[in-house]
Amino acid sequence: MKEFTHPGSGKKELVDLNQLIPSTVTVARNEWKYVAEVKTNLCPDLPELLCNPVEINQVLLNLIINASHAIAEKQESTGDREKGCIEITTVQDDDWIQLTVSDTGMGIPEPIRERIFEPFYTTKAVGQGSGQGLAIAHAVVSQGHGGSISSAPRESGGTTFSIRLPLLTAAKPASDDPIAVKQ
Structure with a gap:
């Protein structure tokens, strides 16, 4: 819960994404409990991710x-x-972490799906949605985190949102080829 109540400086830091998920689920509980x-299916050996935890929580x-x-x-x-x-699922896919959120809801029709990340686009009634949530999510993930x-x-109905975030790769060598040594 401290990720929401003490957001910190807003800087990126190494975090265990799996540790952020339970607090976010708890914060949203009043929305889903009825x-x-x-369900969570979290990769047990997920590497730490360089991210802004407040933004990823949002x-x-x-x-x-x-x-x-x-x-x-x-x-x-x-x-x-x-x-x-x-x-909610987390997996490592090579140099990426994938976070998915799937639901058994109404699903999103194709014509609408093409526009869901546009600012101010909403299908909700006036006063029930600003059309900013997914636009902000898109900006945070793509522009703020390079994902x-x-x-x-x-297939069974509903929707899956997939987020791919790059792992910190600065510690990797520039090439996997061994350095050739002349004799």
Whole structure:
């Protein structure tokens, strides 16, 4: 919780992404507790990530809140009150960490999916959404951290947001080739 209450200087630091996730899930609990279960599948040996933890928490918080709203919208439209699922996953993929947030909500239709990262674009009623959440998330991930964020429909319904963040690579040698020594 201190990541939210004591944001620090806003500078990037090495953090264990897996340690940020539980506090963000807790902060968002009032949004999802009646409509969904939250499951985590976190890579146990995930390397530390150079990032601004406050900004990454805000991105994750936005995705969890959006997922809970999508599930609530589906429940309302179908009349089905069975809890949906929000799943948060971390994996290492070579020099990248991938964070995914999947939900069993309404899903995002293709024409809308193309615009979701545009500033001020929202499908919510007036007063219920500013259209800034995903635009800010996109800016934080791509411009602030050199990563990418995308969305894709799930086969079983709902949406998966994938965030790819680069690992610190400055400690790696410029080349994997051994230095040739003349004899």
